[in-house]
Amino acid sequence: MLQQDEPKQAAEYLRQAIPMLSQHNLPPTPINYSIFYSYLSGNSQTLNDVIDSIISEKKPFTLAIMLELYEKYINGGATLEQQEKIQHSLEKAMSSASEEVQQVSSGAGEFDSTINKHAETLSYTTDPQAAALVLKQVMQDTREMVKNNQATQARMQETNAEILKMKAELEAVKASSEKDALTGLKNRGAFDKAIDNVVHSETNLSATLVLLDIDHFKRVNDNFGHLVGDRVIRYVSALLTQIVGSEHHIARYGGEEFAVILTGLDIDNAKQLTEKIRIAMSNSKLQRKESGEAIGEVTISAGIATVKATDSVELLIDRADKALYQAKEAGRNKVVIAA
Ligand SMILES: Nc1nc2c(ncn2[C@@H]2O[C@H](COP(=O)(O)OP(=O)(O)OP(=O)(O)O)[C@@H](O)[C@H]2O)c(=O)[nH]1
Known part of the structure; x- marks a missing residue:
């Protein structure tokens, strides 16, 4: 050592x-x-x-x-x-x-x-x-x-x-x-560090955590195979990078789940940006590269939580996760702000 x-x-x-x-x-x-x-x-x-x-x-x-x-x-x-x-x-x-x-x-x-x-x-x-x-x-x-x-x-x-x-x-x-191999986004390890820094930061910069999950992703895998599933994950990643921009932290949180840490945006702006992602995704006409066969509508759901002064990483993620769950429960293709 x-x-x-x-x-x-x-x-x-x-x-x-x-x-x-x-x-x-x-x-x-x-x-x-x-x-x-x-x-x-x-x-x-x-x-x-x-x-x-x-x-x-x-x-x-x-x-x-x-x-x-x-x-x-x-x-x-x-x-x-x-x-x-x-x-x-x-x-x-x-x-x-x-x-x-x-x-x-x-x-x-x-x-x-x-x-x-x-x-x-x-x-x-x-x-x-x-x-x-x-x-x-x-x-x-x-x-x-x-x-x-x-x-x-x-x-x-x-x-x-x-x-x-x-x-x-x-x-x-x-x-x-720090990179996720499939998407080139930050990986889970990098996210864990970044969110810890945000929660324990001394600055008063407002920060928001957005958790996003591809809806019914299992169906994409089941109907078109894992490789097509991987391409859809990469598509969502590219879309996130394009809309969110490199000044914020974008990570692949898990299989078909993503986490975005937005800094310097208030909750309204964070919601607007997330809606932009949701709408862009639901308007995407995804199709198979080789055959041109339509994959069908692929949407995402998202939960947003603002970082509070008294937060721990666990509490913050738990709030965003619950909001995401509510978005799924409300029929998917939705953005919900944590209570
Ligand atoms: N192709 C591909 N599939 C993955 C990857 N990671 C996870 N998955 C799949 O993602 C699917 C996630 O399914 P679920 O968590 O059941 O949820 P869902 O089908 O997305 O449905 P909801 O989240 O309830 O809308 C599973 O079928 C996993 O096998 C990956 O890296 N590539």
């Missing part, structure tokens, strides 16, 4: 980890990085012993070995929260190292130009012989320094590029872990 190291210390581990990865022909993926980060920080003596013996026996660090090490020593028994901490610590380390590299890199550039200026000034000295000698020496030193600086800068830029790549990889891992 990685600790929350100080940013400077973490950045140092990062700098050391990168050459180690390339030395062992390992791509800088978050998993590979985590293992060597942990190795360098000495978090687990057992992990260090295993790695040391692999190195001393000159064995390759295969993908299988890296995954096993990760599962056993880094991720073993880690909760989601702990995994997030690791991610957070990695992100912190990387942005701190990235900043430092940028600073040193631009400093090296300045040094180059100062040396060049000195050389230029000396070339105007009045004693021609002395000036020529000094100038020759300065020019030589300057050329040497510029060369060294350029090499250092190139190395730093390489490191910086590696760090940025890792950062992007981490972000991609995070985004895909």
Whole structure:
């Protein structure tokens, strides 16, 4: 398990980890990085012993070995929260190292130009012989320094590029872990986090939870098959994204159920927006892609609940769920606001 190291210390581990990865022909993926980060920080003596013996026996660090090490020593028994901490610590380390590299890199550039200026000034000295000698020496030193600086800068830029790549990889891992595979919407895990944040938020921004469910969806599956059912789910997802917009949180809550967290809208506006979704859905003329056969009217029902100051996540979801149930009971294709 990685600790929350100080940013400077973490950045140092990062700098050391990168050459180690390339030395062992390992791509800088978050998993590979985590293992060597942990190795360098000495978090687990057992992990260090295993790695040391692999190195001393000159064995390759295969993908299988890296995954096993990760599962056993880094991720073993880690909760989601702990995994997030690791991610957070990695992100912190990387942005701190990235900043430092940028600073040193631009400093090296300045040094180059100062040396060049000195050389230029000396070339105007009045004693021609002395000036020529000094100038020759300065020019030589300057050329040497510029060369060294350029090499250092190139190395730093390489490191910086590696760090940025890792950062992007981490972000991609995070985004895909929050995504629902079928629809591309946020998944249940991401929703659980988002709704928890909204309920415990200190801001007074009004927020509303909308639960939506496709009506008689079982019939779609029964009459047209599961694949068509999946396409209908994707259709509803696309419609939600289009109407609600990316500023709000849209998630697939369960099989044919969706959850939308609307922030900054009062209950009337939230109702209007949900009605828009309901109407658009009931006006959709869905048909099978291959045969053009009509699927028939597919509608949705929705329950809306406003977040109250005294709410817990359970209470809020329970109110929205009850409103959704009432919409179903009232004949479906309805939007009901929770009492
Ligand atoms: N194709 C497909 N079907 C799913 C998926 N997840 C859940 N389902 C189906 O969704 C259906 C949900 O059915 P029910 O909960 O009985 O409700 P319903 O038929 O939608 O009817 P009401 O909600 O009462 O209007 C079940 O038949 C599930 O098998 C999925 O990912 N793809």
